[in-house]
Amino acid sequence: MSETDNDFITNQHHLLDYLYNFHTEMSTQLDSLIMIAVKNRGWSELLEEKLHGFINFLNEDFKKYLKIEDDVLYMAMMKQISTLDHFLLLLKQEHAELLDLSQSLIEEYVSCKQFGEKSARLVCLLKQFCYSFSEHAWKENHALYPLAKQVLSLDELDQHYQMAVKTKPQDSCLQNYNDTIA
Secondary structure, rough: OOOHHHHHOOOHHHHHHHHHHHHHHHHHHHHHHHHHHHHOOOHHHHHHHHHHHHHHHHHHHHHHHHHHHHHHHHHHHHHOOOOHHHHHHHHHHHHHHHHHHHHHHHHHHHHHHHHHOHHHHHHHHHHHHHHHHHHHHHHHHHHHHHHHHHHHHHHHHHHHHHHHHHHOOOOOOHHHHHHOOO
């Protein structure tokens, strides 16, 4: 994490911290998977093992994280700045694309497991997901979240965080995945 990223996070409120930390954690996990794929020149037993937890996370909890951004943060921002609608629409479209990519990844992984095949397509999908997620997270981390910090009061952020706490995964598969990647 760069010094700029550290500065960003220390002055946040809980909702933005939570979302920013999720991006950082997800990026770290994706980078680890890509490193394994590159080191082993594609599919390997190690990659298959590490993918298992990540695929579970995508299947069970990824939608919940995106829903928090869509339904909590984006809605709060729209109420404050109606001219953000095009930018927020772009981010929502990227969420839909990430969900489609995650579904393709899940299906390819299940197919590989079912037929005992090693798939170059799975590695390509993983790389595509990693790239798309990184681009999306950058936009939120460096444009949306700093703007939210300026526009939304601490009371509003706290109120929105309390709503997010109700919908966020309690025991994230990404956290379980963190334990297996180390």
